[in-house]
Amino acid sequence: xxxxxxxxxDIAEKAGMSCSLVSxxxxxxxxxxxxxxxxxxxxxxxxxxxxYKPNLAAQSLRSGKTKTIGVILSDISNPFFAEIARSIEDIxxxxxxxxxxxxxxxxxxxxxxxxxxxxxxxxxxxIIVPSENSEKTIxxxxxxxxxxxxxxxxxxxxxxxxxxxxxxxASKKATELLIKRGFKDIELFSYNxxxxxxxERDSGYETQMKASKLDKYIKINKISYxxxxxxxxxxxxxxxxxxxxxxxxxxxxxSICLNALKILHKHGYKVPQDVSxxxxxxxxxxxxxxxxxxxxxxxISGFGEAAANLLFDNLNGGSPSIKTISLDATLHIKNI
Amino acid sequence: xxxxxxxxxDIAEKAGMSCSLVSxxxxxxxxxxxxxxxxxxxxxxxxxxxxYKPNLAAQSLRSGKTKTIGVILSDISNPFFAEIARSIEDIxxxxxxxxxxxxxxxxxxxxxxxxxxxxxxxxxxxIIVPSENSEKTIxxxxxxxxxxxxxxxxxxxxxxxxxxxxxxxASKKATELLIKRGFKDIELFSYNxxxxxxxERDSGYETQMKASKLDKYIKINKISYxxxxxxxxxxxxxxxxxxxxxxxxxxxxxSICLNALKILHKHGYKVPQDVSxxxxxxxxxxxxxxxxxxxxxxxISGFGEAAANLLFDNLNGGSPSIKTISLDATLHIKNI
DNA sequence: AGTTGCAATTAAATCGTTTTAGTCGAATAT
DNA sequence: ATATTCGACTAAAACGATTTAATTGCAACT
Numbered sequence: 248x249x250x251x252x253x254x255x256x257d258i259a260e261k262a263g264m265s266c267s268l269v270s271x272x273x274x275x276x277x278x279x280x281x282x283x284x285x286x287x288x289x290x291x292x293x294x295x296x297x298x299y300k301p302n303l304a305a306q307s308l309r310s311g312k313t314k315t316i317g318v319i320l321s322d323i324s325n326p327f328f329a330e331i332a333r334s335i336e337d338i339x340x341x342x343x344x345x346x347x348x349x350x351x352x353x354x355x356x357x358x359x360x361x362x363x364x365x366x367x368x369x370x371x372x373x374i375i376v377p378s379e380n381s382e383k384t385i386x387x388x389x390x391x392x393x394x395x396x397x398x399x400x401x402x403x404x405x406x407x408x409x410x411x412x413x414x415x416x417a418s419k420k421a422t423e424l425l426i427k428r429g430f431k432d433i434e435l436f437s438y439n440x441x442x443x444x445x446x447e448r449d450s451g452y453e454t455q456m457k458a459s460k461l462d463k464y465i466k467i468n469k470i471s472y473x474x475x476x477x478x479x480x481x482x483x484x485x486x487x488x489x490x491x492x493x494x495x496x497x498x499x500x501x502s503i504c505l506n507a508l509k510i511l512h513k514h515g516y517k518v519p520q521d522v523s524x525x526x527x528x529x530x531x532x533x534x535x536x537x538x539x540x541x542x543x544x545x546x547i548s549g550f551g552e553a554a555a556n557l558l559f560d561n562l563n564g565g566s567p568s569i570k571t572i573s574l575d576a577t578l579h580i581k582n583i
Numbered sequence: 584x585x586x587x588x589x590x591x592x593d594i595a596e597k598a599g600m601s602c603s604l605v606s607x608x609x610x611x612x613x614x615x616x617x618x619x620x621x622x623x624x625x626x627x628x629x630x631x632x633x634x635y636k637p638n639l640a641a642q643s644l645r646s647g648k649t650k651t652i653g654v655i656l657s658d659i660s661n662p663f664f665a666e667i668a669r670s671i672e673d674i675x676x677x678x679x680x681x682x683x684x685x686x687x688x689x690x691x692x693x694x695x696x697x698x699x700x701x702x703x704x705x706x707x708x709x710i711i712v713p714s715e716n717s718e719k720t721i722x723x724x725x726x727x728x729x730x731x732x733x734x735x736x737x738x739x740x741x742x743x744x745x746x747x748x749x750x751x752x753a754s755k756k757a758t759e760l761l762i763k764r765g766f767k768d769i770e771l772f773s774y775n776x777x778x779x780x781x782x783e784r785d786s787g788y789e790t791q792m793k794a795s796k797l798d799k800y801i802k803i804n805k806i807s808y809x810x811x812x813x814x815x816x817x818x819x820x821x822x823x824x825x826x827x828x829x830x831x832x833x834x835x836x837x838s839i840c841l842n843a844l845k846i847l848h849k850h851g852y853k854v855p856q857d858v859s860x861x862x863x864x865x866x867x868x869x870x871x872x873x874x875x876x877x878x879x880x881x882x883i884s885g886f887g888e889a890a891a892n893l894l895f896d897n898l899n900g901g902s903p904s905i906k907t908i909s910l911d912a913t914l915h916i917k918n919i
Numbered sequence: 920a921g922t923t924g925c926a927a928t929t930a931a932a933t934c935g936t937t938t939t940a941g942t943c944g945a946a947t948a949t
Numbered sequence: 950a951t952a953t954t955c956g957a958c959t960a961a962a963a964c965g966a967t968t969t970a971a972t973t974g975c976a977a978c979t
Contacts, residue, residue, distance in 0.1 A: 252939095254965055255965065255967095256966095265928065266965090282928085283927060283928090286927080296942080300703040301966075302644070302964085303703065304641075304643035304964085307640035308640040308644050308934045308935065308936090308967060309933075309968090322669065323669050324665045325665075329659055329660045329661075332684075333658070336686060340697075340700070344702070345701070346683065347651075347682065348668075349672070350669060350673075365681070366636075367636040368639045368681060372634045403962095415967080424977050505940095508871075509871075531868060535845075535851075539751070570867070588935095591935065602936080602937090605937080606938080607937090609936095610936095616958090617956055617957065617958090622957080622958085637936075638935050641934070641935035641936045642936060643964090645936050788976075
């Protein structure tokens with residue numbers, strides 16, 4: 248069925264000239280190589296007539312570039328990362344690049360495998376959401392290979408561009424709101440992952456609690472990433488029973504909050520009667536609560552766009568400028 | 584910073600032999616080409632010592648294969664497609680393939696652009712969620728290029744493998760349940776897209792309504808895909824006010840249902856007092872309803888897996904067997 | 920007239936791998 | 950002793966595009 252693919256040679260024959268000329272024209276270097284305007288026209292006409300599509304493998308082999316960027320996320324089926332993926336895809340396609348995605352599941356070994364398989368494909372640049380303990384892997388990638396932009400989390404010891412939320416400020420601001428509203432018993436639910444965004448969220452909470460002399464109420468519940476659906480229920484129920492009185496839960500991520508809300512509902516606890524909620528990220532569920540809830544919306548597409556633009560600047564400009572872009576969260580309050 | 588990349592030639596030099604031998608060994612053709620076992624060992628040792636990674640561009644150029652598959656979805660930021668994307672990615676990576684994704688937004692022009700840009704990259708095979716009016720585009724791709732598997736929707740006029748839900752049966756079964764529970768006034772909310780899954784869901788509903796002599800209650804609300812957040816509210820409110828008595832809404836997709844539930848909540852309507860709900864797909868929201876709700880869960884990862892396996896079978900086996908795989912939905916009932 | 924200069928074109932090398940067609944010596948067969 | 954086979958290996962072409970160095974005419978200058 249496949250009618251042999253059209254090469255530059257076919258064009259050359261049809262137009263009655265050498266391959267070189269065709270290549271010059273097709274790369275927009277007619278002027279530079281002083282190609283006769285008539286010749287240029289002939290080439291373009293022939294290329295269109297034959298419906299020529301350059302062979303990317305050949306171009307890559309020659310140039311060492313693949314016009315492809317690699318994006319490694321935690322999990323592309325997580326809505327947060329799916330939206331990021333989408334915004335990166337949009338920008339890349341406008342620039343004529345394609346994107347390959349990989350999911351690390353917060354697992355450093357998977358991350359390492361992904362990086363090595365992508366880097367073997369001669370990817371031009373990377374956008375990476377670094378998992379725990381991925382410092383060495385990323386460092387060695389940075390040493391030998393293409394530009395890298397870190398996303399959602401930074402690694403201070405590495406001199407790399409990154410795009411992150413202003414996590415510390417957001418978390419502090421959220422805690423402050425709760426305190427202003429009269430809450431003292433504020434518990435944070437967070438992952439036990441050693442990644443910058445989580446650590447900063449923890450620290451923002453802690454800092455504000457201390458600043459407001461609520462040291463003795465500080466309680467950070469660290470949840471293991473892959474045990475959210477199993478062992479989390481006891482943690483939440485325990486926290487609900489711990490003390491009497493006005494109570495608030497601060498959730499470091501969407502997924503933790505969602506699971507907690509399900510547990511609350513399952514056991515008949517009510518928001519805001521039993522507890523008030525403040526969560527990072529937006530979730531559709533939030534639209535069904537009209538009081539006792541607030542959330543910190545992240546500029547998700549902004550992350551993808553900023554990271555993609557940063558990467559392309561490094562890729563094309565060549566100027567390896569290291570930047571950290573820090574975006575702000577928006578606090579939405581529903582009668583809290 | 585880049586220490587020149589290692590080629591097969593470097594290995595050949597280090598091991599003191601020709602490139603050919605190295606290639607034979609590295610491709611596991613030692614036996615076929617009767618390479619001396621000692622030589623084989625030497626090659627492998629040298630390759631490992633130099634940390635050799637084959638240049639994919641060169642391999643592609645030579646073989647015409649890219650070890651890459653293209654996946655075109657409606658919108659990768661939609662959780663349904665994100666989960667499919669994830670399951671395809673997992674299978675592909677196990678087989679040593681990478682995946683490039685594109686989102687068509689149900690727009691035939693975007694789909695066409697995506698296909699042409701992916702096909703120019705010499706993609707080995709495609710998994711496509713066909714949008715409306717994409718028949719011609721896909722047909723011409725099928726004629727000139729690699730294997731295609733259609734996903735989520737089929738196009739009867741094209742002889743292509745596809746993986747879909749048994750939409751007609753699912754929709755009929757759902758309608759039947761509602762009727763058994765005593766509902767007569769059952770309205771369907773569906774997209775006005777001419778794609779097989781939607782049309783079959785419409786038809787399953789209609790068929791069952793007729794079979795149960797409820798012809799005069801048949802009402803299909805067709806919503807325009809990109810106006811879900813704007814013009815949909817009036818449709819829902821209108822339907823709620825139309826008749827008195829026991830009422831049920833059947834939603835053809837997750838996104839329609841989610842939007843409707845938000846509207847219900849916003850205007851103070853209650854489930855099941857004002858209306859009962861039956862939706863395709865699962866949504867986290869559903870966990871917050873304990874009565875008057877049922878949903879048809881689709882085997883989402885199953886879609887991705889089946890499609891990927893089908894594609895790889897065609898890709899490697901070479902046998903261009905055309906199969907339609909039809910998966911069943913699971914009906915979950917919450918006190919309806 | 921002979922050199923120079925320039926516009927326009929082309930041949931050929933190159934990127935890294937795979938594969939075909941051979942080479943070469945040693946072992947076996949006649 | 951010569952022909953045949955076979956094991957082990959190699960040279961070189963091919964994939965398609967880009968780019969450097971070289972080659973044409975032809976006009977312009979001294």
